[in-house]
Amino acid sequence: MMLEELKERVCAANLALVKHGLVVLTWGNASAIDRERGLVVIKPSGVSYDTMRPEDMVVVDLEGRVVEGRFRPSSDTPTHIVLYKAFPSVGGVVHTHSTCATAWAQAARSIPNLGTTHADVFHTDVPVTAEIPDARIRDAYEEATGDSIVEAFRRLGVSPEETPAALAVHHGPFTWGPAVEKAVENAVTLEAVAEMAERALALNPDARMNPAMTEKHYSRKHGPAAYYGQR
Amino acid sequence: MMLEELKERVCAANLALVKHGLVVLTWGNASAIDRERGLVVIKPSGVSYDTMRPEDMVVVDLEGRVVEGRFRPSSDTPTHIVLYKAFPSVGGVVHTHSTCATAWAQAARSIPNLGTTHADVFHTDVPVTAEIPDARIRDAYEEATGDSIVEAFRRLGVSPEETPAALAVHHGPFTWGPAVEKAVENAVTLEAVAEMAERALALNPDARMNPAMTEKHYSRKHGPAAYYGQR
Amino acid sequence: MMLEELKERVCAANLALVKHGLVVLTWGNASAIDRERGLVVIKPSGVSYDTMRPEDMVVVDLEGRVVEGRFRPSSDTPTHIVLYKAFPSVGGVVHTHSTCATAWAQAARSIPNLGTTHADVFHTDVPVTAEIPDARIRDAYEEATGDSIVEAFRRLGVSPEETPAALAVHHGPFTWGPAVEKAVENAVTLEAVAEMAERALALNPDARMNPAMTEKHYSRKHGPAAYYGQR
Amino acid sequence: MMLEELKERVCAANLALVKHGLVVLTWGNASAIDRERGLVVIKPSGVSYDTMRPEDMVVVDLEGRVVEGRFRPSSDTPTHIVLYKAFPSVGGVVHTHSTCATAWAQAARSIPNLGTTHADVFHTDVPVTAEIPDARIRDAYEEATGDSIVEAFRRLGVSPEETPAALAVHHGPFTWGPAVEKAVENAVTLEAVAEMAERALALNPDARMNPAMTEKHYSRKHGPAAYYGQR
Numbered sequence A, B, C, D: 001m002m003l004e005e006l007k008e009r010v011c012a013a014n015l016a017l018v019k020h021g022l023v024v025l026t027w028g029n030a031s032a033i034d035r036e037r038g039l040v041v042i043k044p045s046g047v048s049y050d051t052m053r054p055e056d057m058v059v060v061d062l063e064g065r066v067v068e069g070r071f072r073p074s075s076d077t078p079t080h081i082v083l084y085k086a087f088p089s090v091g092g093v094v095h096t097h098s099t100c101a102t103a104w105a106q107a108a109r110s111i112p113n114l115g116t117t118h119a120d121v122f123h124t125d126v127p128v129t130a131e132i133p134d135a136r137i138r139d140a141y142e143e144a145t146g147d148s149i150v151e152a153f154r155r156l157g158v159s160p161e162e163t164p165a166a167l168a169v170h171h172g173p174f175t176w177g178p179a180v181e182k183a184v185e186n187a188v189t190l191e192a193v194a195e196m197a198e199r200a201l202a203l204n205p206d207a208r209m210n211p212a213m214t215e216k217h218y219s220r221k222h223g224p225a226a227y228y229g230q231r
Helices: A004-019 A077-086 A099-106 A134-138 A141-156 A180-203 A211-221 B004-019 B077-086 B099-106 B134-138 B141-156 B180-203 B211-221 C004-019 C077-086 C099-106 C134-138 C141-156 C180-203 C211-221 D004-019 D077-086 D099-106 D134-138 D141-156 D180-203 D211-221
Strands: A029-034 A039-042 A058-061 A066-068 A092-095 A165-168 A172-177 B029-034 B039-042 B058-061 B066-068 B092-095 B165-168 B172-177 C029-034 C039-042 C058-061 C066-068 C092-095 C165-168 C172-177 D029-034 D039-042 D058-061 D066-068 D092-095 D165-168 D172-177
Touching: A004 A029, A004 A039, A004 A092, A004 A180, A029 A077, A029 A180, A039 A077, A077 A092, A077 A141, A077 A172, A092 A180, A099 A165, A099 A172, A099 A180, A099 B180, A134 A141, A134 B211, A141 A165, A165 A180, A172 A180, A180 B180, A180 D099, A180 D180, A211 D134, B004 B029, B004 B039, B004 B092, B004 B180, B029 B077, B029 B180, B039 B077, B077 B092, B077 B141, B077 B172, B092 B180, B099 B165, B099 B172, B099 B180, B099 C180, B134 B141, B134 C211, B141 B165, B165 B180, B172 B180, B180 C180, C004 C029, C004 C039, C004 C092, C004 C180, C029 C077, C029 C180, C039 C077, C077 C092, C077 C141, C077 C172, C092 C180, C099 C165, C099 C172, C099 C180, C099 D180, C134 C141, C134 D211, C141 C165, C165 C180, C172 C180, C180 D180, D004 D029, D004 D039, D004 D092, D004 D180, D029 D077, D029 D180, D039 D077, D077 D092, D077 D141, D077 D172, D092 D180, D099 D165, D099 D172, D099 D180, D134 D141, D141 D165, D165 D180, D172 D180
Parallel strands: none
Antiparallel strands: A029 A039, A029 A092, A039 A058, A058 A066, A092 A172, A165 A172, B029 B039, B029 B092, B039 B058, B058 B066, B092 B172, B165 B172, C029 C039, C029 C092, C039 C058, C058 C066, C092 C172, C165 C172, D029 D039, D029 D092, D039 D058, D058 D066, D092 D172, D165 D172
């Protein structure tokens, strides 16, 4: 059996999504990539979290072909692969239908950067994707979802490192990171800031953060001047 | 003792409603039908979930007469029976007072299909029933509740297979499925999409999903072209 | 030691409030009355729920004098006593600061009867009390809180049996019942219907239940024609 | 090793924030001061709560220099120090990103004193700080955050004893108390009243508490005439 350690980490990441309250039933999926071998480890499709074990994870190549595994891979696998191909620094991807982030996706609104909880992790608003053309929805839809995320970041001039999250319109959040554990953390933060932003705008529709604070909080945790955490 | 396996499944389904946070106190009930024998197994009325065991389940026939059981059946039994009679593909029925779905029922509004979480399971808006005439509320009210659900689906041209859920106006959600376990899952999904839709409309009162995405997500999981899950 | 069984039940009722998520820190209190002896058993003031035991409960008479107990009784004791004196059918009283019911009290609005979850337990809107005059706030305030509840029911022509709950304006909910266990259940229901009503009005500010359904649901569970639960 | 008992209490306080649902991931921090020695014990920066032990706490002096500890102190340490210097009665400080209190901070609104849950602990509205000038955001930002809290209390004529909480604008809540355990309790209360006030204003935008009730509830628990709890 190959990629045993990565399977354990991907399985643990999927279970962490349940523990953090981001996933119910069989919704959501986490994956990680082995960049050297060009292989992705991902959750099987529609399998219960109650009995999920590392050996149930599916290994696919970057064309989406199953290389190892008894199960079919997550139906969202093509979306993960597009993100791994387009964003070379990404080591792990997470997709959930967490309540508040999904509500923003259903509302077709980007999540505005209203506070330091957001700016600590996401440098910009968390972009919502543009509508996917009907022809692409009907054919290779999951790939088109990935393309719409990549397109949004290019159009807005945002890098996937500075803002490791997107909302697939009408669908829900995708997050990523250098490792799958970080992608899970970013999914937790995204749901929290989605709820905070909804509540803040209900209290004050004109709420906006001072741009100097955005820069300060983002740079406290990221880049050469970072001073948060242990180094 | 008859129908032992079905009693175990119905008891487990009722307890699952508590575990999923859809039921408090003694609200809610789940049932399953044995189509060959024409018998329904249902939760007893007003019994605590803390001590509920399979042998407490009540067996009734399709006229609502108790065939076996120490307890009285759920007061909503006539509603379940109407659904079993009118919807021949249904094997299990669930009723809850889950918070967000009940709020939509109290608001007398159907839950709009605003996202893929909804479309993965429910093909259309989840219909709210019309007002029940006062005369029927006073006499055979629970049967009238079932009739109002059947009537809503006929009026709207929606099949109970494509959208296995309804909101009884001012009352709360009913869900169903080919098996009682699926009816429980549909109750979980319904509560989630009820909350998401409420939040999405607060963020954007004009939110609407692209119809092509509705079709795509529904057909990913249902019908001849389905490719979600293990097959 | 006296009233041992009642102390156990009152202690269990107080702990049930925590378990149901209605109480944090030391907020909230439950009591029960022994009508024959004219004695009330109530939670001590400001004692942690983590270590609370039946022998910590305080026994007071109907003038509020401590008859037994190492601790001071809840500061809300005079409110409980007013309710026991004015409502002879009441055997137990519960006060919490549960989030949604308290929000209605802070909004100085009665909770409208918008659905069957409400009507199953509360026959009418759950009344909010009138403002307490400043002079009474300064002197014998807790007694005045009880008086304001009694006054609201008299003014509205509502009996404490048909609607066993009130909102003390700017303060929070009180519930009661023939036994303290029922008062706890009513506190659970009240918080649920408070949340449902808030959400329902956000979805439809004109939401109102058909009066015939109100009567039907209330009479399913109460009075001579009741047919809910086991008999 | 020094200050062992205080390290245990500060560690327990940080873990209590997680238990009360006020903190996810590594957000939030609690500290306590030994006034005699002029030393502060505080949570290390960015360390997981899952494995946190008393010996991981960091000891700093009132210039922010690490006196003992393997880890770097919380990046918010300068804010804590400003509060200890300006508010001599304070023995413990807590900072969280709890959802509802943070939403008020993001909305740049003080939390109005709408009910007795608030008035029992906070005598006035919980103030939001003014915007921090850009120059100070870029240089010594965390100290400036502390200064903005102190400035708000001076400007409003509110004492840190009567209202032991503030909202750092766009950021989140800080609470304090004579001991770190009380600062944790105040953080719990603050989150509760933040949620209640948001819901109350949604139900009634003109909600306001009678000032006589504010005084009554505050004085029930504080000052010479207090009669809540055990004495």
